[in-house]
Amino acid sequence: MILDEWKRLYSNTKTNSREVAIKGFWDMYDPEGYSLWFCEYKYNEENNVSFVTLNKVSGFLQRIDLACTYAFGKMLVIGSEPPYKVKGLWLFRGQEIPLFVIDECYDMELYEWKKIYRMRSKRSV
Numbered sequence: 001m002i003l004d005e006w007k008r009l010y011s012n013t014k015t016n017s018r019e020v021a022i023k024g025f026w027d028m029y030d031p032e033g034y035s036l037w038f039c040e041y042k043y044n045e046e047n048n049v050s051f052v053t054l055n056k057v058s059g060f061l062q063r064i065d066l067a068c069t070y071a072f073g074k075m076l077v078i079g080s081e082p083p084y085k086v087k088g089l090w091l092f093r094g095q096e097i098p099l100f101v102i103d104e105c106y107d108m109e110l111y112e113w114k115k116i117y118r119m120r121s122k123r124s125v
Contacts, residue, residue: 001030003093007072035095039111041086048082057086060107067092067101 006028013021047053057075064073073090088111092098102108 001028001034003072035092036116037090038114038116039088039090042110042112044085045083047084050084053077053084063105063107066104067098070098
């Protein structure tokens with residue numbers, strides 16, 4: 001899997017994203033070279049103000065940008081009423097989250113990380 005190709009496909013797909021980008025991801029995905037991870041903020045009960053919650057996520061994304069060569073992620077703030085839930089889905093090169101990311105991005109410990117073990121290598125949309 002060439003991560004930059006996936007990032008270009010994701011960023012440049014404006015229409016039919018489900019059909020094009022998601023199918024493209026599963027066609028490119030290499031489960032031996034990459035791993036998928038869910039993350040969830042450990043302290044969602046504290047997320048009572050929307051702009052503060054969005055700022056937490058924005059700050060996390062700025063700090064984890066150091067991993068842009070090795071990772072791709074999508075973070076969501078979920079809910080229309082507090083407390084807001086923060087969740088994400090990440091793709092990392094390798095079978096573990098790179099140690100330098102854990103060491104340099106202190107917010108990593110504020111999230112519960114769960115590796116997704118069983119994935120089909122190809123998936124129809």
